[in-house]
Each structure stands twice: as structure tokens, then as C-alpha cells.
Amino acid sequence: MKFVRPLAAALALTAAAPLFAQEAPAPAPAPTEAPARQAPPKLVVVISVDQFSADLFAAYRAQFTGGFARLMTGAVFPSGYQSHAATETCPGHSTILTGARPYRTGIVANDWTDFSAPREDKTVYCSEDTSVPGSNSKNYTVSDKNLKVPTLGEWMKAANPASRVVSVAGKDRAAVMMGGHKTDEIWWFWDKTKSFQSYAGRAMPPSVARMNAQVADQLSKPRDAMALPAFCQSRDRAYNLGNVTVGSGRMARKPDDLRGFKASPDFDASIVSLAIDLANDMKLGQGDATDLLIVGASATDYVGHGNGAGGTEMCIQMLALDQTLGRLFTALDATGVDYAVVLTADHGGLDIPERNRDLGATMSERVLPSAHANAVGKQVQTALKLPLQPLTGSSFGDVYFDPRLTKKQHKAVQAETIRIYTALPQVEAVFTRAQIAGTAMPKGPPETWTLLERARASYEPSRSGDLLVVLKPRIMPISSPGPGYAATHGSIWDYDRRVPILFWRKGMTGFEHPLSVETVDIAPSLAGVLGIPVPVEIDGRCLDLDAGPETTCK
Structure with missing residues (x-):
């Protein structure tokens, strides 16, 4: 059986018409007849939606009729956690298929x-x-x-060398961190060439060449404004942030607008379409071994950064992604392959403070320039009469001391830097390397972890900073918003840590689990479904995904 190429190609060719005005009916729920539960699936599909917070999932889940609706008939974990402190794209993706927190992955x-x-x-x-x-x-x-640890794909290959691993994403760091060290095909979108690329020396399959031609065609043309679904109309309010206005966009763009293309449903459509075509060409799931297809859908992150999470832009994106995922599953259904799916995210996100304040959020504001490491470093340099500015870092997160400092200067710089940071009204805490390294590795529900325990899960001594600066909740670490950069993530707080985790396989008994789990639980849970060993020490645990008499966890 083959994947249906015309359906896959259609995903990428959405530029000419409004996405919702001519939308085909959503695919019906999948058939319910179950495969033999003792047999592992022939294909595992892992999807990461970049910046898909648990809050976004909660806000839109009642509106989903396509792919998300399919997944919600399976195992739903609405409170998954990227439990560490460094809630960025690379660390988050490194946890999903390794079962390991960043202190192990090195990311x-x-x-x-x-x-x-x-x-x-x-x-x-x-x-x-x-x-x-x-x-x-x-x-x-x-x-x-x-990346210091192996991934699920490598575990699968160790158990059966015939297993194949294909990783496709909008960002190189998503494709690499989920794919690992032994991918059969790995492709990401490369801004410099405005096309999907891979490691040097790898041959480009015809499906990638076709997709690159389709992307080039889309970029060469203007994109009309997309229709605004009725559900999104209440979110239509413009916010003038000085250098950019957000909140009422319709995804229209001019020719050669790469930023606009990436911050739109068209980008995810091209990623998913390429994944389908590669699976079709390679006949994934149709051999003797189980294969792994990884999809990194990146557009939600670009929409969130450029516009925040609460306007028409994100509303259009969420409903469109639902339909795109529906088409992916319809294409997989047509093959007859027994496949299992897990969907999650690398991190959450914080909406723009201007909108948060309108919605009643207290202490929601943009970080002051005085909190940036360079500004603090200049104060430290002046106070201590140093010949150099001693700090490297940003307005939050890791701060590094210049290694040319003497031991005495290092001690003085640390004390003065902590004094300045803790006096800033937007700073919650400043932790030293010694404090973080001396903290026991966290245990128990991730929402109960202290700030130091969250930091410990991200701490790797050869890569982490000398200090960790934690901003107070709802402080947006962007002082001056501009095109493509009005909001962000990366904090230690739960709006950045909480993400949904959804498992689905045809015939499984659906359920919703209200208690917290972690993204590091995904890889060992899939290993349980596949019946393969976990060959290394990890942080995650196997979740029982089958409510029937046979458990997936041993």
C-alpha cells in the first residue's frame, strides 16, 4: 500500500485560496476496530508543535474537528511538562525522544x-x-x-537495525534533537536557501526537490488575507506596540516574504506534506521492522513570537493546523499501516503583556533594558573599577563571567552582580552555580518543584552559566518589540513549562489523565508500546497507555 501523493501535495499548495473559506469537511473519526494488541505498530509518528502550550490546547480544544479531534479520542494528558527551567526550542526538543532532561542531554x-x-x-x-x-x-x-544521549530512533535501531528514522521539521534544532544521531532521512527548512536542506553530502530525494519547488512558487506570489473563522472574531483587536501592530492579522503577505510564510499555516502544510511524501517514497511502516516518522511543525512558534498567543493570527493558525494534521492522518489511514501517534510541544509561551493587562493579569510588563546582562555588566565594571565588562548573557537565563577575571575579581563580580540584579523590581531570584549544583535532582510532580529544582534539571556544568537570573512571572523578556518578535518564552514559570501530550492508536481505549506527566515520559512509553528495551539511564517513566487487560509498561 502507498501513501497518497496527490493528497500530500495538496497540503503545500494552499497559497492561492483562503484557508477556511473553501475548506473541505474535516475527516471523520478513525475506524474503531483494534489491531491485535500484542503486536507493536508498524509506524510510530511523533509530532512536535513548537510553542503549543497547555493553555493554547485548553483554549482551542473545543473547536478542533480535524487532527487534534482524532488525537483527543486517545490518551490525553493536558498537563504535560517540559519540567526544566530553560524552556526554549532546543532543550525542549531534546527531551521528547530521549527520555532525558537537559542536564543529561547537554542541551x-x-x-x-x-x-x-x-x-x-x-x-x-x-x-x-x-x-x-x-x-x-x-x-x-x-x-x-x-546532543549527549541517544534518541528513541537509536533505541529502535539497536533493537532492530532494519528500523528506519525520518525526521522533518521547520527548524534544524527540532529535526536534529528529535532525530538523533542515526537518521535515515533528516530535512529542515534553511532560511539562507529558502528551502529544505540536510547534512552536506546527503542526496536530495525527489520528494524534497518537489517540495522546494512548491515553496519557491508560493514565495514568488502574494498571499491574500485568509478568511477569519467566526470563532476567531472575538479575538480581533489590534495592539500598536510601536514598531509593529499585532492582534488583527489575516496572514496576508507580499512576494518573497519569508518571515510571513514561516509565520503562517502554509509553512506547517509544507512540512507535513514533505513528511507524507518521504513516508510514501520510503514505504514507511510497510517493512518487517517498525519505522519512526518525526514531524516538527514550527509555524505556531513563529506566529507566537510575531503576534503573541491571543489574537486572530494564532486563532487562524490553530484551526488551520488542526485541518493539516487531519489530512496527515487521512493519508496515513489510506495506507492501511498500523500506526501510533504522539503529539506534544517543546515549550509553551507568554502572550504579549499589553493584551495580558487588558485581560486582568497583574504585573504583566516588558523587561526594562537595565536588566540586560550588558547593562548590569557595565554597572559592575564601574563599581569595581575593572578593565573589562565582565558579563555575557541576556536579560534572563544564564549569565557568564569573563574567564580572564582573577579569583578575587570573580568573587567580587559575583557578589556585585547578585546585588544589582536582586535590587531590580522585575527579578525574582538569582542563583549561583554552587547553589544549583548543590541541589538534589528533583523528584515528584513537576508543578511542585522549587525554582532551584527546575534550574537543576537544566544544569550541565560545562555549558551552563555562572549565574541564573529568573524574572518574575509574566515579565516579557523583550524590551522593544518589532516585526517577528513581540513575544517569547524561555522562563521557569508554568506557562512556559506546561504542554499537552496526546497519544493515539486505532482501537485504543481513550481516556484523559488530569495529573501531571513529563515530556521525558514519551520515549520510554513508546518503547513500552514497541516492546523494546531502554538501553540507557533516563529520567522518564513508562506511562500505561492501554486501559485494557494488557499493559504497555513492563
């Missing part, structure tokens, strides 16, 4: 500082190879070298 942030890096630029991007001559953190070679 402590999207970027960190390494003063021993063999180049002038000491910033390290999480998915790069710093040893490549002439590279830097903005002009890098994509690599899996920084």
Missing part, C-alpha cells in the same frame, strides 16, 4: 557560551559543529554533536 539552551570554543565567536548554537573552520553561531554547520 541547556538554544545558545550557550563556551570560552574554550576554537574560534573568535564563543557563543555556541545548540545544533552546530564549532570545529568547522570559518563558522560562527550565526553562520554554522548543522550537527548532532552537542
Whole structure:
């Protein structure tokens, strides 16, 4: 049996018409006849929706009629946790298919500082190879070298070398961190070429070449404003943030508007369409071994960053993604392959403070420029009469001390930096390396962890900072919003930590579990479904996904 190529191609060719005005009826719920429960599925599909918070899921779940509606007939965990402190794209994706928190994966942030890096630029991007001559953190070679642990795909290959792993995402860090070190195909969208690319030397399959041609065609044309569904009309309110207005957009764009394309349902449609075509060409799930298809849907993150989570832009995106996922599952249904799906997110997100205040949120504001590490560093330099500005970092998160400081200067810089930060009204706490390293690894429900325990789950001594700066809840760490960057995530608070986790397989008994689980539970749970061993020490636990007499967890 084959995946249906015309249906897959249609996903990417949505540029010419409003997404909702001519929308086909949503696919009906999947058939309920169950496969033999003793047999593992032939295909596992893992989907990450970038910046899909538990709050977004709760706000839209009653409106879903497509792919999300399908998934909600399975096992629903509305309070999944990216339990660590560094709620960014790279750390979050590193937890999903490794079963390990960032202190194990080594992925402590999207970027960190390494003063021993063999180049002038000491910033390290999480998915790069710093040893490549002439590279830097903005002009890098994509690599899996920084990921310290194996992924589910590698566990599957160890159990059966015939298993194949395919990873497709809108971001390289999503494709790499979920795919791991032994992918058969791995493709991500590369801004510099405005196309899907892979590691150097890998042949481009015809399906990728076709998709790149379709993306080029979409980018060459204007995009008309999308229809606004009735449910979204109450969210239609414009907010002028100075350099950008958000809240009432309709996804219209001019030719060659790459930012607009990526922050739209069209981007996710191209990612999902490519995943279907690769699965079709490779006949995933149709061999003797179970295969793994990984999909990183990135558009929600770009919509969230550019517009926040509460306006028409996110409403259009959520309802469109639901339909795109529905088409993915319809295509998989047509193959007759027994497949299982899990969907989650790498982190949540915080809506723009301007809208949050209108909705009654207290202490919701943008971070002051005085909280930035460079501004604090200048104060420290002046106070201590140092010959250099001693701090590297941002307005929150890891802060690094210049290694040229003497031991005495280092001690003085730490004390003065903590004094300045803790005096700022927007700062909740400042933790030292010693405090974090001396904290026991957290146990129990992740919502009960202290701030230090959350930090401990993200701490890796060779990559983490000398200090961790924690802003107070609802402080947006963007001082001056602009096009594409009005809101963000990355905090230690639950609006960034909580994400949904949804499991589905045809015939399974659906249920909703109200208590918290973690994204590190996904990989061991899938290993339980597949009946394969977990070959390394991990942090996650196997969740029993079958309410019948046979358990998936041993």
C-alpha cells in the first residue's frame, strides 16, 4: 500500500485560496476496530508543535474537528511538562525522544557560551559543529554533536537495525534533537536557501526537490488575507506596540516574504506534506521492522513570537493546523499501516503583556533594558573599577563571567552582580552555580518543584552559566518589540513549562489523565508500546497507555 501523493501535495499548495473559506469537511473519526494488541505498530509518528502550550490546547480544544479531534479520542494528558527551567526550542526538543532532561542531554539552551570554543565567536548554537573552520553561531554547520544521549530512533535501531528514522521539521534544532544521531532521512527548512536542506553530502530525494519547488512558487506570489473563522472574531483587536501592530492579522503577505510564510499555516502544510511524501517514497511502516516518522511543525512558534498567543493570527493558525494534521492522518489511514501517534510541544509561551493587562493579569510588563546582562555588566565594571565588562548573557537565563577575571575579581563580580540584579523590581531570584549544583535532582510532580529544582534539571556544568537570573512571572523578556518578535518564552514559570501530550492508536481505549506527566515520559512509553528495551539511564517513566487487560509498561 502507498501513501497518497496527490493528497500530500495538496497540503503545500494552499497559497492561492483562503484557508477556511473553501475548506473541505474535516475527516471523520478513525475506524474503531483494534489491531491485535500484542503486536507493536508498524509506524510510530511523533509530532512536535513548537510553542503549543497547555493553555493554547485548553483554549482551542473545543473547536478542533480535524487532527487534534482524532488525537483527543486517545490518551490525553493536558498537563504535560517540559519540567526544566530553560524552556526554549532546543532543550525542549531534546527531551521528547530521549527520555532525558537537559542536564543529561547537554542541551541547556538554544545558545550557550563556551570560552574554550576554537574560534573568535564563543557563543555556541545548540545544533552546530564549532570545529568547522570559518563558522560562527550565526553562520554554522548543522550537527548532532552537542546532543549527549541517544534518541528513541537509536533505541529502535539497536533493537532492530532494519528500523528506519525520518525526521522533518521547520527548524534544524527540532529535526536534529528529535532525530538523533542515526537518521535515515533528516530535512529542515534553511532560511539562507529558502528551502529544505540536510547534512552536506546527503542526496536530495525527489520528494524534497518537489517540495522546494512548491515553496519557491508560493514565495514568488502574494498571499491574500485568509478568511477569519467566526470563532476567531472575538479575538480581533489590534495592539500598536510601536514598531509593529499585532492582534488583527489575516496572514496576508507580499512576494518573497519569508518571515510571513514561516509565520503562517502554509509553512506547517509544507512540512507535513514533505513528511507524507518521504513516508510514501520510503514505504514507511510497510517493512518487517517498525519505522519512526518525526514531524516538527514550527509555524505556531513563529506566529507566537510575531503576534503573541491571543489574537486572530494564532486563532487562524490553530484551526488551520488542526485541518493539516487531519489530512496527515487521512493519508496515513489510506495506507492501511498500523500506526501510533504522539503529539506534544517543546515549550509553551507568554502572550504579549499589553493584551495580558487588558485581560486582568497583574504585573504583566516588558523587561526594562537595565536588566540586560550588558547593562548590569557595565554597572559592575564601574563599581569595581575593572578593565573589562565582565558579563555575557541576556536579560534572563544564564549569565557568564569573563574567564580572564582573577579569583578575587570573580568573587567580587559575583557578589556585585547578585546585588544589582536582586535590587531590580522585575527579578525574582538569582542563583549561583554552587547553589544549583548543590541541589538534589528533583523528584515528584513537576508543578511542585522549587525554582532551584527546575534550574537543576537544566544544569550541565560545562555549558551552563555562572549565574541564573529568573524574572518574575509574566515579565516579557523583550524590551522593544518589532516585526517577528513581540513575544517569547524561555522562563521557569508554568506557562512556559506546561504542554499537552496526546497519544493515539486505532482501537485504543481513550481516556484523559488530569495529573501531571513529563515530556521525558514519551520515549520510554513508546518503547513500552514497541516492546523494546531502554538501553540507557533516563529520567522518564513508562506511562500505561492501554486501559485494557494488557499493559504497555513492563
